[in-house]
Amino acid sequence: MLVSFLCTKLKLPWAILLAGLFLSGCSVFIDAHQTTFDPKGPIARDQLTLFYITLGVVTFIFVVVASILLYAVVRYRAKPGSGQETLPEQTHGNPLLEAGVVAASIALLVVIAVPTVRSAIYIYTVPEDGEILEVTATGYQWWWTFEYPELGVMTANEMWIPKETNIRINLRTQDVIHSFWVPKLAGKVDMIPNRNNWMWLRADEEGMFHGQCAEFCGESHANMLFRVISVGRDEFDAWVARQRQPGRDPATADDPLALAGRELFQTKGCVQCHHVEGLGLDGGILGPDLTHFGERHTVAAGLLANTPENLAAWIRDPERIKPGNLMTAGVVNQNLTEPEIERLVAYLKSLNLN
Numbered sequence: 001m002l003v004s005f006l007c008t009k010l011k012l013p014w015a016i017l018l019a020g021l022f023l024s025g026c027s028v029f030i031d032a033h034q035t036t037f038d039p040k041g042p043i044a045r046d047q048l049t050l051f052y053i054t055l056g057v058v059t060f061i062f063v064v065v066a067s068i069l070l071y072a073v074v075r076y077r078a079k080p081g082s083g084q085e086t087l088p089e090q091t092h093g094n095p096l097l098e099a100g101v102v103a104a105s106i107a108l109l110v111v112i113a114v115p116t117v118r119s120a121i122y123i124y125t126v127p128e129d130g131e132i133l134e135v136t137a138t139g140y141q142w143w144w145t146f147e148y149p150e151l152g153v154m155t156a157n158e159m160w161i162p163k164e165t166n167i168r169i170n171l172r173t174q175d176v177i178h179s180f181w182v183p184k185l186a187g188k189v190d191m192i193p194n195r196n197n198w199m200w201l202r203a204d205e206e207g208m209f210h211g212q213c214a215e216f217c218g219e220s221h222a223n224m225l226f227r228v229i230s231v232g233r234d235e236f237d238a239w240v241a242r243q244r245q246p247g248r249d250p251a252t253a254d255d256p257l258a259l260a261g262r263e264l265f266q267t268k269g270c271v272q273c274h275h276v277e278g279l280g281l282d283g284g285i286l287g288p289d290l291t292h293f294g295e296r297h298t299v300a301a302g303l304l305a306n307t308p309e310n311l312a313a314w315i316r317d318p319e320r321i322k323p324g325n326l327m328t329a330g331v332v333n334q335n336l337t338e339p340e341i342e343r344l345v346a347y348l349k350s351l352n353l354n
């Protein structure tokens, strides 16, 4: 609709240019969270360099071919009244020219192929210099778990990493094919059932980097986001120490609202899908582990900021926020009242050792 509007209101070349910018998300010009033009790690930088090399080669081909075409069109056009309206003399075959074009094509492909192969090897070779931290990322419809096997830590939707450290990520899926992509750091590599894919990445600096599932995996594929949080070594160690603790107990914190919320969390079925370490019940793995939910930045797998209002909206009507999610059925069955939602929000927000 937008394109047809532009075509009728503007001259066609401008319409095409504007539509192109619109469709590309204009990510080159604005501070986009998911742009690949602002790499913050060696893998993303390598991929961007490869993109520029390819872009350079195809631009060169375009300019050469278009120039020859334009020259031929102008130079050999039939001029009215010149007696050239009939076809000019046809020629066939020019071995030197044909061999030259074939050789030039091969040379240009080699220019692309050499850095591509080098890059493919680089992406699958974790540098041996220094520590390698291992994380197992598992995709679910439509959220993520992040497990640190060497550290005994399990979390969901937010992957903390120490900056300037090589991270090896094992890519797993619990259901369909997903794809792990952090545009500013690395990607994309598919998470395929019964196949142990992996990738590595490193963040140059501290920061919160947006991640996104990059393989269509169902109706809320576009809502399957996550965050990579890169911090200094000390902050990372402190985070790990907190993650190893059980969930904060509202009874010891003199927090009656959160205490009432914990009661509801157990009786309203939340605990059947969500695990909270220390609750004394073995929560399921159908939903994210919520042991330290209170210190997460987002709710609903990176979709909303973790504010009490957003959390309440999510519990009240998850279907509106993430169509097709598993929690909708549970919420509908429980028919939660507003005071109950308020208590649940208080409990979940209290799960914070920070």
Ligand code: CUA
Pocket: 139, 140, 142, 177, 178, 179, 213, 214, 215, 216, 217, 218, 221, 222, 224
């Ligand atoms: Cu998971 Cu798309």
